[in-house]
Every structure is written in structure tokens, then in C-alpha cells.
Amino acid sequence: MSVVDHHTLDLSPRISEAGVADYIALLKPRVMSLVIFTALVGLLIAPGHVHPVTAVTSILCIAVGAGASGALNMWYDADIDALMSRTLNRPIPRGRVLPGEALAFGLTLSFFSVMTLGILVNWLAGGLLAFTIFFYVVIYTMWLKRWTAQNIVIGGAAGALPPVVAWAAATGSLSPEPIMLFLVIFLWTPPHFWALALFRTDDYARANVPMLPVTAGPDATRLQILLYTILLVAVALAPWPLGYFSAVYGVTSLVLGAGMLWLAVRVYRDRTGSASLRATRGLFKFSILYLFALFAVLLCEVVVTAAVRLIGA
Known part of the structure; x- marks a missing residue:
């Protein structure tokens, strides 16, 4: 209904x-x-x-x-x-x-x-x-x-x-690697979409869609964005020390994660006026780059490894 x-x-x-x-x-x-x-x-x-x-x-x-x-x-x-x-x-x-x-x-x-x-x-x-x-x-x-x-x-x-x-x-079959990729996207989704919802709150309220900024308010949403971003960065980094993905992935995840955290802190801190809008838009846009770059590193490693094997053959 x-x-x-x-x-x-x-x-x-x-x-x-x-x-x-x-x-x-x-x-x-x-x-x-x-x-x-x-x-x-x-x-x-x-x-x-x-x-x-x-x-x-x-x-x-x-x-x-x-x-x-x-x-x-x-x-x-x-x-x-x-x-x-x-x-x-x-x-x-x-x-x-x-x-x-x-x-x-x-x-x-x-x-x-x-x-x-x-x-x-x-x-x-x-x-x-x-x-x-x-x-x-x-x-x-x-x-x-x-x-x-x-x-x-x-x-x-x-x-x-x-x-x-x-x-x-x-x-x-299934194994830990795809589950880790699943967790990265799963935890990425809330901060990504809640950043969008913060500067589209009027839209969701008009349609009576219970997005978090509508039901809990912008301040609670900012806190949730920060908490989920912290969890995302930790989970995205975990495959490197666990030995599933390489150091190249790990360093990339660390750098990108620092960017995500910084922007999430800005969203939490800057709550009024144009600074708030810049912070939320900035996090929304960077989150797309974050996910793309993280997966691109894995893809590039596969391509480089295949090329090296082809040259060696």
C-alpha cells in the first residue's frame, strides 16, 4: 500500500x-x-x-x-x-x-x-x-x-x-573475497545516499518518504553518516591485513578512506548555510569516486598481472 x-x-x-x-x-x-x-x-x-x-x-x-x-x-x-x-x-x-x-x-x-x-x-x-x-x-x-x-x-x-x-x-561457489566486496558496497550506501538526502530533504518530505533526515532530522543524519563512514573505512581496509587483497589495494583504501573520513567530519561539523551544502555535496560526489577507485585498483591489478603473464609466456 x-x-x-x-x-x-x-x-x-x-x-x-x-x-x-x-x-x-x-x-x-x-x-x-x-x-x-x-x-x-x-x-x-x-x-x-x-x-x-x-x-x-x-x-x-x-x-x-x-x-x-x-x-x-x-x-x-x-x-x-x-x-x-x-x-x-x-x-x-x-x-x-x-x-x-x-x-x-x-x-x-x-x-x-x-x-x-x-x-x-x-x-x-x-x-x-x-x-x-x-x-x-x-x-x-x-x-x-x-x-x-x-x-x-x-x-x-x-x-x-x-x-x-x-x-x-x-x-x-562463494568465498570471503566477494563477501568483502559486498560489505564495502553495503556500508558505502548509507553515507552516500544520506548525503544526497540531506540536500534533498524537501523532496523526500513532500513525497512522504521516511528518509532519515525527514524522520530523525539533519543532525542525527550527520552523526549516522560519520559513524557509517568510520565503519566503512575500517571494513574496506581489512582485506589487506587479512591477506585477501594486495598492499596496493590497502594503501589506496587508506588514502581514499582518509578522504571519506575528512568529508564526513565536515558534514558533521558544518551544519548551516552554504558550508553545510558544500560539505554534503562534496561527500556525495567523493563517495562515488571512492567506490569507483577502490574497485578500479582491483581491476587494474588483474589486468597488470594478466599482461605480465602474457609477456612472460
Whole structure:
């Protein structure tokens, strides 16, 4: 049950105006790009050799599954998207795509991405992809997002699963390395999205979405951002002393973590005026760089190692 009446949208039967660009927008391409990147890292750092066809199939299925999740999220959230300045130009609120079309599109992509991954790669990966889609659409979108301020904390598990799915696709099993990648993304999600929510509080309040700044206030949110950032930095650094990732990763994690901590402290300290806005925007933008660079180091190490082996051969 939605906290916002669906009569805020015109759902009367009409001819669809959807074009290719509208369906691409339903896939949430920016989110999909992060999913593809983190999944690719999970796939390539997995031990053993992965056939190129298997690798491409796996990444494609994970990408399509992520896009399906985005389409189903936009279908269900169309009512609140129409009330928020950040989302009111999405295809359904604009009237470009009919809700039924988005639902059919998302369900079709979900089915084929899961079945293709299961049949052509392995069913552990297929099952994990199905669970990821279910968690994002049902647990997060339909339940957590509208009913608890912990929506981002718990719901972040869905966005953290792609490298685990990819590892399972490559090996047919699980091990500590993908779980560590999962934990990094999982703990990264709250400070990242709460920073956004701090300068979009009016949007969430207008749509009656119980994001933490709306329910607990900005000061409590700033404290939570700082605490989660401290935990994130510690967990992201841990694979180095535990011997799972290299010193290059460890040093990079240390440097990036120092940047995240400094910005989180600024968010906690600077609470008024333009300084507050600069701090929250700065943390939000840097957090994207933080996650990308951390995973990029792992990817570069795989590429360099493969190149060295090729030259040595």
C-alpha cells in the first residue's frame, strides 16, 4: 500500500508516446553502469579461467537484471516520483511510458536475465540474481522505502550483491573475497545516499518518504553518516591485513578512506548555510569516486598481472 495516492498520476488508457530513450531511462543507466563495473571486478578477481563467452553472458545478464530492477522500481514508485523534483522527469511521471508498459518491460527482462544466467552459466548465479531483483523490488521498493528510515541501510544489500553474483558465475561457489566486496558496497550506501538526502530533504518530505533526515532530522543524519563512514573505512581496509587483497589495494583504501573520513567530519561539523551544502555535496560526489577507485585498483591489478603473464609466456 502506497503512502501517496496513485491518483496523482493520470493512469487513464491512452496511446503510449514511449521511444527508445524512454525505455533506456527506465533501466536507470547510471545505476546500471555502477552495477556492471562492480560485477566485472567480482568476475575478474575470481580464481581460475573464465571463458570469454561465459564472462560476457554473465555481465550482460547482471546488467539486464539491474535494468529490470530499475524499471520495476520506477513502475511502483511512479506516484512519489511525480512529487519529487529529482525524479519528476522520469518516463512514467512525464507520461512517456505507461505504468503497465514499464511493469511488463521489467518483468520480461527479469525473467530472461535470470533464466539465461541460470541455464547458460550456473544456477547459483541465477538464483542470486533472482534474489537481488526480488530484494530490490519487493523488500526495498515496495516495503522498506516507504515504511522505515532504515530503508537505505537494509535495502543497500541489493546494490551490494552484483560482485557476489559475478563471482558465483565465474566459480560456481562463494568465498570471503566477494563477501568483502559486498560489505564495502553495503556500508558505502548509507553515507552516500544520506548525503544526497540531506540536500534533498524537501523532496523526500513532500513525497512522504521516511528518509532519515525527514524522520530523525539533519543532525542525527550527520552523526549516522560519520559513524557509517568510520565503519566503512575500517571494513574496506581489512582485506589487506587479512591477506585477501594486495598492499596496493590497502594503501589506496587508506588514502581514499582518509578522504571519506575528512568529508564526513565536515558534514558533521558544518551544519548551516552554504558550508553545510558544500560539505554534503562534496561527500556525495567523493563517495562515488571512492567506490569507483577502490574497485578500479582491483581491476587494474588483474589486468597488470594478466599482461605480465602474457609477456612472460
